[in-house]
Amino acid sequence: MLVVLDLLGVAVFAASGALAAVHARLDVFGVVVLAAVTALGGGIVRDLLLGITPPSTLRQWPYLLVPAVVALLVFRWHPAVARLRRGVQLADALGLALFVTTGTAVALGTGAPAITSALVGVITGVGGGVLRDLLLNEIPTVLRREIYALAAAAGAAVVVVGDRLGLPQLPVTLAAAVLVAGLRVLALWRRWNVPVP
Amino acid sequence: MLVVLDLLGVAVFAASGALAAVHARLDVFGVVVLAAVTALGGGIVRDLLLGITPPSTLRQWPYLLVPAVVALLVFRWHPAVARLRRGVQLADALGLALFVTTGTAVALGTGAPAITSALVGVITGVGGGVLRDLLLNEIPTVLRREIYALAAAAGAAVVVVGDRLGLPQLPVTLAAAVLVAGLRVLALWRRWNVPVP
Amino acid sequence: MLVVLDLLGVAVFAASGALAAVHARLDVFGVVVLAAVTALGGGIVRDLLLGITPPSTLRQWPYLLVPAVVALLVFRWHPAVARLRRGVQLADALGLALFVTTGTAVALGTGAPAITSALVGVITGVGGGVLRDLLLNEIPTVLRREIYALAAAAGAAVVVVGDRLGLPQLPVTLAAAVLVAGLRVLALWRRWNVPVP
Numbered sequence: 001m002l003v004v005l006d007l008l009g010v011a012v013f014a015a016s017g018a019l020a021a022v023h024a025r026l027d028v029f030g031v032v033v034l035a036a037v038t039a040l041g042g043g044i045v046r047d048l049l050l051g052i053t054p055p056s057t058l059r060q061w062p063y064l065l066v067p068a069v070v071a072l073l074v075f076r077w078h079p080a081v082a083r084l085r086r087g088v089q090l091a092d093a094l095g096l097a098l099f100v101t102t103g104t105a106v107a108l109g110t111g112a113p114a115i116t117s118a119l120v121g122v123i124t125g126v127g128g129g130v131l132r133d134l135l136l137n138e139i140p141t142v143l144r145r146e147i148y149a150l151a152a153a154a155g156a157a158v159v160v161v162g163d164r165l166g167l168p169q170l171p172v173t174l175a176a177a178v179l180v181a182g183l184r185v186l187a188l189w190r191r192w193n194v195p196v197p
Numbered sequence: 198m199l200v201v202l203d204l205l206g207v208a209v210f211a212a213s214g215a216l217a218a219v220h221a222r223l224d225v226f227g228v229v230v231l232a233a234v235t236a237l238g239g240g241i242v243r244d245l246l247l248g249i250t251p252p253s254t255l256r257q258w259p260y261l262l263v264p265a266v267v268a269l270l271v272f273r274w275h276p277a278v279a280r281l282r283r284g285v286q287l288a289d290a291l292g293l294a295l296f297v298t299t300g301t302a303v304a305l306g307t308g309a310p311a312i313t314s315a316l317v318g319v320i321t322g323v324g325g326g327v328l329r330d331l332l333l334n335e336i337p338t339v340l341r342r343e344i345y346a347l348a349a350a351a352g353a354a355v356v357v358v359g360d361r362l363g364l365p366q367l368p369v370t371l372a373a374a375v376l377v378a379g380l381r382v383l384a385l386w387r388r389w390n391v392p393v394p
Numbered sequence: 395m396l397v398v399l400d401l402l403g404v405a406v407f408a409a410s411g412a413l414a415a416v417h418a419r420l421d422v423f424g425v426v427v428l429a430a431v432t433a434l435g436g437g438i439v440r441d442l443l444l445g446i447t448p449p450s451t452l453r454q455w456p457y458l459l460v461p462a463v464v465a466l467l468v469f470r471w472h473p474a475v476a477r478l479r480r481g482v483q484l485a486d487a488l489g490l491a492l493f494v495t496t497g498t499a500v501a502l503g504t505g506a507p508a509i510t511s512a513l514v515g516v517i518t519g520v521g522g523g524v525l526r527d528l529l530l531n532e533i534p535t536v537l538r539r540e541i542y543a544l545a546a547a548a549g550a551a552v553v554v555v556g557d558r559l560g561l562p563q564l565p566v567t568l569a570a571a572v573l574v575a576g577l578r579v580l581a582l583w584r585r586w587n588v589p590v591p
């Protein structure tokens with residue numbers, strides 16, 4: 001079940017990477033590469049931090065097929081450029097939600113302490129988007145004006161607390177993912193911001 | 198004792214990241230995230246290179262509390278913007294000095310060869326600042342005009358030579374740190390530069 | 395024999411990094427650092443993905459001497475600035491060819507599955523150039539308009555298929571490297587491009 005959520009995260013992050021690449025007017029290979037990096041980067045960093053080598057993402061065909069197919073679909077049928085920015089943001093919110101929560105759950109499954117698992121979860125969720133933005137020469141979303149790191153940390157905390165309370169993993173993970181995605185979408189929709197110096 | 202020096206390095210690199218983030222007008226979360234990445238990035242890379250997983254930085258509360266507290270303090274009481282550039286440079290010099298030397302010592306402690314330990318030390322010292330500059334879309338300090346890589350290499354060499362001569366670790370590490378910070382501050386103060394093509 | 399090809403890759407990637415650094419008007423230390431990062435980055439990432447710690451690149455003198463010497467030679471005798479762009483591209487094509495194929499071979503040697511080995515090979519080949527471009531604040535070559543990821547994937551596939559067919563490793567690796575470099579040079583020469591959205 002974790003694998004299904006993880007693959008769903010791969011698909012939406014691939015879409016966010018592909019849309020951003022189309023927006024930057026990359027060619028078809030650039031779109032596929034950026035989709036793959038965005039989709040797989042977080043999981044690879046997660047596995048390196050947990051000492052899982054080679055990273056599980058690099059051992060299974062679906063993890064490679066999904067970003068490639070998503071990237072080609074986006075390349076072929078991407079909506080009008082004007083709508084791309086919104087699409088990137090929405091796919092990014094879903095990818096963040098799925099990767100933070102499954103990343104935290106995977107880390108807990110290796111026996112890592114609570115604080116480590118939460119941090120690995122946050123890094124897993126944030127990693128792919130940071131790589132996407134770095135490769136496109138943009139200041140990463142996580143550093144910019146909306147509530148992003150906070151949403152990720154809240155989701156990771158819910159998964160860790162649920163684990164410590166012995167609650168069933170799947171509903172807790174799903175609830176945490178809904179929390180993260182909800183916070184991000186609300187922040188975008190209501191233009192919630194936080195103080196600037 | 199290494200832990201105290203390491204935490205001091207975390208604090209000053211957190212300050213350098215937070216000041217740079219304030220300078221770039223990031224919001225309060227961006228300031229905390231950039232402070233944490235700058236402060237913890239070098240140590241995480243060090244542990245990955247040495248095969249220490251999960252990285253020790255992600256297992257201990259102080260390593261997380263210190264950057265968060267420093268970032269909030271900087272955010273609240275940062276001096277006039279005009280003075281920020283100097284502050285970033287000074288905190289960066291201290292962080293470099295502490296991380297190069299403790300990174301080299303940690304690597305020697307794992308039984309790594311001399312050359313490996315020196316390189317891991319340099320990467321530990323340089324890593325956090327490189328991540329900070331990359332995330333802010335700036336060409337990293339280590340590539341720019343002042344003596345930076347040379348100061349780091351000199352400090353790492355002193356720690357390695359001291360270890361091989363069987364000298365006591367703490368004074369050697371402190372002396373090496375003073376050397377690195379001194380070289381950096383002198384280079385900034387005297388505008389020492391090196392040839393440009 | 396793999397080591398010789400690997401060192402040749404280090405040398406040409408060092409040249410590509412050093413030329414790019416000269417082009418960006420970095421000082422002599424910046425040129426050495428960028429040459430080293432470009433030359434060693436791919437191999438370090440390869441070893442981290444395969445769980446080889448500390449990375450073999452950081453354990454052997456030649457891997458450090460070669461980039462430093464190449465960087466100083468380039469710094470001293472670099473051709474007219476106008477010709478630098480072509481030089482970076484050519485050195486980059488050779489480095490890509492050598493690192494993709496030796497990276498794939500090293501991964502196969504650790505017993506990694508075929509798909510993992512091919513991906514590790516591609517990441518090894520692409521890694522150094524991506525780091526070079528990121529540090530100089532440029533969108534990486536691999537994302538830009540020419541056939542790059544495709545050439546890397548083709549070379550990795552040839553090495554994997556040759557291994558599975560039980561062909562002798564050295565000629566297969568060389569043939570794959572010629573294929574990658576040839577595709578890249580042809581793409582540059584004929585201005586082959588692929589569709590843009």
